[in-house]
Amino acid sequence: MTPQASILRTLLRADRPVVMAGAHDALSARLVEETGFDAVWASGFAVSASRAVPDASLLTMTDMLEAAQRMAGAVTIPIVADCDGGFGNVINTIHMVQVYERAGIAALCIEDSVFPKRCSLYQEPHRELVDSEEQALKIRAACEARREETVVIARTEAFVAGLGLQEALERAVMYADAGADAILVHSTRETGCEVLDFASHWHREVPLVAVPTTYTGIQVDEFARAGVRVIIFANQAMRASIRAMRETLLQLRADGSAASVEGQIAPLIEVADLVRLDQLRAHERRYLNHGLRVPQ
């Protein structure tokens, strides 16, 4: 059993809402942990952006797993991996479960968009979904491929594809019946009405997950009261980093010196703390007599 998966299962059964934030590398994952979130969302959108490519199945399962694995090595809270549609058909999905589980990833989120997928935020008009029975079989296969407690989250893009509440509910029921441990119902509306409406019609024990990227106005407690147990702030940290890096670089370019940006960037000591320089120094004191290298 992977301990992180077990931690996540306990969280999903708790009374309070579970709040996650998205990361794109080990450092952002550690910041997610340090700022008190329950888990890290290994965001496909953010990892793709960090590699400077669109979120459109251009990064492969290998790339996404590498990113998630590096996050898992940097934190003790669970990693929830954004796995698109399982990176192909059900055979790819089974393979994915096996390798992600070996890598210690706590949870896999599998959506019903067709490969190659396209980011739901890109506002593509004609979104195509995998046939619901085929997708339910994929979810079942993912669950049966596990050898440990790994959490399987089934995500439906029914709202994003414009198929409406009924289709979203039917798919969610099928995925829950197939064994999904949670249902992520996605929406790109600017109000959360689709998600809240869905939640009001959801009568299963399987917990609901929301990703309020576009419907920013709803609070965690409001979601919780509506029956949404898990909230993921998926890409705000990455987008904050873009804004800050651009402004700092522009200022460096304009001023020609680092003095003016010093007040708006993390001091060197903060970077040292983040990478746990203190642990390295403790190891040096314990195992080396004279600093980093033993004299030769």
Place this chain on the structure above:
Amino acid sequence: MTPQASILRTLLRADRPVVMAGAHDALSARLVEETGFDAVWASGFAVSASRAVPDASLLTMTDMLEAAQRMAGAVTIPIVADCDGGFGNVINTIHMVQVYERAGIAALCIEDSVFPKRCSLYQEPHRELVDSEEQALKIRAACEARREETVVIARTEAFVAGLGLQEALERAVMYADAGADAILVHSTRETGCEVLDFASHWHREVPLVAVPTTYTGIQVDEFARAGVRVIIFANQAMRASIRAMRETLLQLRADGSAASVEGQIAPLIEVADLVRLDQLRAHERRYLNHGLRVPQ
């Protein structure tokens, strides 16, 4: 010949100062390019931080090359790779030159600190340098291992090791004689006196490089007048990203909704622009009739 190396050689011969900024992944490299810098510094400090480990030879040549290569794939300006001490002895350095050159990296910066190195910013008291003759041989070997125009930058940590101006100058002369295309003279003082003093004593054609991380008060033009031709703002972008991510995450955690952070993060459209979604859409229009997937 790698075109990026050629671009960099032209820059090094130009009249105006060359200004670079550090990156830690493809996205930050693209921001460095978009904000008008001449080249990207693939910073060991920043790449290590992005992996949440100290800058102490814990990431390997493989890791550092991967990061630099991803940057090279995302920009058209040259990548200057921070190669520590060549990741071992002269044999490792030769191997490194061969694989970095094949990967299209424009320039390699090789320093005279002992493996495993420790970040010069960690203020370790007893810094040890490689014997100067051995290091000069390493620089010579690196230069002779090239098959293309790759730029070799020799970096001395003589000031950081507390060895003073004379040792710094002697080492720089030896490295220049060994074939180095540029000399990076490092200092962790809060004033730039060491570097400016060094520049006033440097009478070779080989250009000088400075990394004003601690001596933030000196401007690019001031460096240029003092004879320093290349300025690297090595880690400010990464440190800006840390500050911004932490603040945004804390606010998300405190507020429980994304509304309040929207004003301080890049909008989704800016992320789409950064990853060149327009190019993907142009490809779709040209090669697909009906959106991302051809109907089947």
Place this chain on the structure above:
Amino acid sequence: MTPQASILRTLLRADRPVVMAGAHDALSARLVEETGFDAVWASGFAVSASRAVPDASLLTMTDMLEAAQRMAGAVTIPIVADCDGGFGNVINTIHMVQVYERAGIAALCIEDSVFPKRCSLYQEPHRELVDSEEQALKIRAACEARREETVVIARTEAFVAGLGLQEALERAVMYADAGADAILVHSTRETGCEVLDFASHWHREVPLVAVPTTYTGIQVDEFARAGVRVIIFANQAMRASIRAMRETLLQLRADGSAASVEGQIAPLIEVADLVRLDQLRAHERRYLNHGLRVPQ
């Protein structure tokens, strides 16, 4: 321009047949070079086998590129990469061309089987092909995405899918019209009749490629007389290694000592030659005074 692509283009215009052999890692690629073949086929079947997974789109583009890139670093002859169907749709294919080209791969072979593909040797009854117009657009997109002389080989699985000569020829013409530099016509029959028949009906300048894995009885010269210019022995080296490793391991297990296998395995000196230990020693003599490490 990648020199290896240029070498391959020259070979394709030569009078004599071009003969390639498949490899699965850098070592087997070097053996292909040392035994006198013109180019290395980075076989999807063999690379998948070396990773112990079926050849069914379980390894990703990232995995396949890594393998091809390692081969490219070990030899001076061109690498011809087996790229399945471009690892997705035309957008994936364009991305693939860009990253493979940057990695110095001389040629890309793109087939018309549907993603996820299944190895043609697995004798699956109902093989599905991509619509021929869609595939022709994919080939055109691949050709137009190049910035260098990279060779694009279009492979049709029409015979494998049981669609017959006419369909094979129509597809080949469409792919040639779309810009393909060569046409690989695949067949899994035990006689080469399909391929030879095809060749007798082929009247374009674009050279033909055959992979005689199942129809082992036809010689290179016979292919050449029939108009097939390129012959690929795709996986025999890997299959030889399996036979030999299994026998040697069984014998070690049975005998409990290495003595009895010594006569059937490469001596240590041969391994040292293959990895170019002589070059390492020459570097040591040139750049170190006292063996591998300079005394400290």
Place this chain on the structure above:
Amino acid sequence: MTPQASILRTLLRADRPVVMAGAHDALSARLVEETGFDAVWASGFAVSASRAVPDASLLTMTDMLEAAQRMAGAVTIPIVADCDGGFGNVINTIHMVQVYERAGIAALCIEDSVFPKRCSLYQEPHRELVDSEEQALKIRAACEARREETVVIARTEAFVAGLGLQEALERAVMYADAGADAILVHSTRETGCEVLDFASHWHREVPLVAVPTTYTGIQVDEFARAGVRVIIFANQAMRASIRAMRETLLQLRADGSAASVEGQIAPLIEVADLVRLDQLRAHERRYLNHGLRVPQ
């Protein structure tokens, strides 16, 4: 706890000798498992050869871990990783233990040669060892860095460095006192006298390990009677593959057809069995109605 580490600990306490064989990739690891060995030795010599580079610290920890991890994903028997000297100093070694353990590697073998190491088989005259106290601290640090049952094997190159029995014994005692779970005493003599002599003087519970690459004449039972509990046939499989691939490629080149080599290579069906095509087919039957892809 990693199950593989636990399996290995049970083996080390068993009455019969433990016999391992070396692998260089997932496929050779699977052959090691299928032919009945107790564990897989992830050989630095063989992995380096498969990448076509000398075994001289040119491949990094990242490369070696990747190879070991791929082996671990392909078998259920334990992986024993050849970790050279811990890839640097004690700080590197601690980092290594953490990342290897997360990757599910059952055992780590750490030797006392200086970084960069050079393969003991290259017959370098002046082999240098790490100071024995420093090395003992490194072993202790490795043991204390574990969070699971990972086996730490301490390897001494004292015989290879020409330091004799007394030094070998003293080092072995120090490493055992530091917590090593087994002692690998290496020798490159053509007779096993050094190792057998060592064993006759060893009176600790900590089991001994031998690697009879050069002293091929001694049988497993003979080692066992002498008190050596673990025997590793480190690189014979890889060397068998080189011999076989070279001969097959030469014959293909000479004959111009595959017919003549068919008898000496694994048939296609054997490759399919090795990669577990039957499991893929079982998944298809269970989760797909009509072959590899569901009709769309």
